[in-house]
Amino acid sequence: MTFKGLLLNRSFLLYGICLAILLLLMKLLEWRIVVVDHTIELYVAAVAIVFTGLGIWLAKKLFRQKTNAMIVEKQVFVKTDHFVLNEAEVARLRLSKRELEVLQLMADGLSNLQIAERLFLSLNTIKTHSSRIFEKLEVQRRTQAVEMARRLNLIS
Secondary structure, three states, X not given: XXXXXXXXXXXXXXXXXXXXXXXXXHHHHHXXXXXXXXXXXXXXXXXXXXXXXXXXXXXXXXXXXXXXXXXXXXOOOOXXXXXXXXXXXXXXXXOOHHHHHHHXXXXXXXXXXXXXXXXXXXXXXXXXXXXXXXXXXXXXXXXXXXXXXXXXXXXX
């Protein structure tokens, strides 16, 4: 390449750089005019963008899926064909045969009235048997009594 060709390339490069700087200045001036003419609109748009982003972030924080798993271990008693009454526990708790009958009928899902009809007893008698069973097994509810009785092999 000759000196004249190198000088020509250099002038093209310099001319291109000057045009780019001039174009950048014109765009900057144009932007300044836009900013001056539309200041309120630009501020409102900026605030709207900030609050939109804040709203999206807050919605994701508040409504995300909470995956707190709770594992409950509970012993399950399976009925078998060969039930053996735990005589030692019956003696220790001092349960009568009638209380064992009432307890078995509770486990079968019968209400106090149904138990009274089946055993030909009054409703008050069944309630008395139930309260004594709860007291002896040291429980508060029928379901707890049935669970405790199954655990101790008092009912099938």
